[in-house]
Amino acid sequence: MSLAWKEMKYYKFRFILIMMIILLLGLMVLFISGLAKGLGRENISLLDNMNASNYVMQEKKQPQLQTSILNHHQSDQIEEVVNQRPLKLASDKIYTNKDEESIILTNTVKNDKPKLKEGRYPKEDKEVAINEKLTSQGISVGDTIKLKGNHKVKVSGILNDTMYSHSSVVMMSDNGFNKQVSKAAKVYPIKNLSEKQKNKLNAIDGVKVYSQDDITQEIPSYQAEQAPLNMMIVSLFVITAIVLSAFFYVMTIQKISQIGILKAIGIKTKHLLLSLVTQILITTLAGVLLAIIIVSGLSIFMPVSMPFHLELTNIGLVIVIFIIVGIVGAILSFIKLFRIDPIEAIGGAEE
Known part of the structure; x- marks a missing residue:
């Protein structure tokens, strides 16, 4: 933790740049998520509010x-x-x-x-x-x-x-x-329907018991709207993984000689790996939390006619996915850390 924090202070501009990119991607993901949820609720909020199964x-x-x-x-x-x-x-x-x-x-x-x-x-x-x-x-x-x-x-x-x-x-x-x-x-x-009641109702000619999901899937505009919006969200997560992967891999390459010295004086690879993970978590969380604060603030001023809706579960999911995507995106850096040889790194050689 100490090593990670010292490096972040020394290379603060690089880490601020990464955080700003994560902030922009977080803003887009949260806004599109809120839009997808808002449009979805405009299709099914009557069903949700009836509280029927x-x-x-x-x-x-x-x-x-x-x-x-x-x-x-x-x-x-x-x-x-x-x-x-x-x-x-x-x-x-x-x-x-x-x-x-x-x-x-x-x-x-x-x-x-x-x-x-x-x-x-x-x-x-x-x-x-x-x-x-x-x-x-x-x-x-x-x-x-x-x-x-x-x-x-x-x-x-x-x-x-x-x-x-x-x-x-x-x-x-x-x-x-x-x-x-x-x-x-x-x-x-x-709201509550026993199996016996369900069988009696299904036995009535021309009548059937449907679940809320059955009805939701048949609303014409629901799937047509949700599919492209969800695809955009997935694309933004993929872009985030690529960006983080590129940034942290380049930073790792630039620090090969320093990492070699640290390994030579006895710093274990797992400590260097922990330092990298800590940096990813701090920059990712900082960027995403700033994005949440900005979007939450903007949502207060959005007109009631705008289909925008964010729930705590959606926000929590975005935070978790961004952290996972950040770590997945830095896998190349992890591999590079394990493969650095102290002698070759100190001598300036690269693989």
């Missing part, structure tokens, strides 16, 4: 919430097993200040509901709770907006980050929803 809906090759049409007979059979009312969904539009936006309209269910950020759930027929992204249009609790058909409704609450397939969710009371929508999709979000 299974969804009972119309049997289809491509199960999608908004296309699940169940008749009264099927609904009655399902409700006999699960003893709860359905979540209804329909496409609609809201109109504010001459702007219009497509939304997913849902009813208010008694079981798990998306959490509120502000206000209360709708109770009256002409009340709605809107997704917080719609507040970027200047809508707030107490305002009046229009739905399709020129129906005026009052905003009673703001839902916390609730979207599906890039459309904001707007929630109405059950009666209000039935008056606004003539034909709606029906699904039954179930």
Whole structure:
């Protein structure tokens, strides 16, 4: 540790340069990770916020919430097993200040509901709770907006980050929803479902129990967005490994004579290796932590309409991967350290 720190102070410009490169790469990785997570949440945050493990809906090759049409007979059979009312969904539009936006309209269910950020759930027929992204249009609790058909409704609450397939969710009371929508999709979000109940539900004609993953994979925009963004993140990790490998290998070559002297006076290779690993860890952690502080600070000022979301698990994963990538990238330097012969190094010879 002492050897590593002394060398870093002596060659501080080199290590600052490495740290700045890691900082820039960390900024790009964190920003793209936040963007990927944000875009992903715009597709599936309704499912996450419902806190359900299974969804009972119309049997289809491509199960999608908004296309699940169940008749009264099927609904009655399902409700006999699960003893709860359905979540209804329909496409609609809201109109504010001459702007219009497509939304997913849902009813208010008694079981798990998306959490509120502000206000209360709708109770009256002409009340709605809107997704917080719609507040970027200047809508707030107490305002009046229009739905399709020129129906005026009052905003009673703001839902916390609730979207599906890039459309904001707007929630109405059950009666209000039935008056606004003539034909709606029906699904039954179930938190705890026994194997016996699952078998009974799957035995109903035209009905099947799906997991959240089954539904997520069938959202058209989800995979199309996540695949290229994840590929960009992987590419940045590969670039980081190449950059660190080049920097530390060149630095090791430049220090061959010094390393040879250290070996000749009895410094063991494992101590030199520990010094190199310590340098990699310090520069990598410093660069990544600075990137986290900058991105976290910027996220506070990002508009609510921007699809950006970072969780502690994502940040922790980025730190761990950067450390692993840094060590992997310096493997050439490790090999060089083991192969340096003290006599040849002191004499200025190179392999």
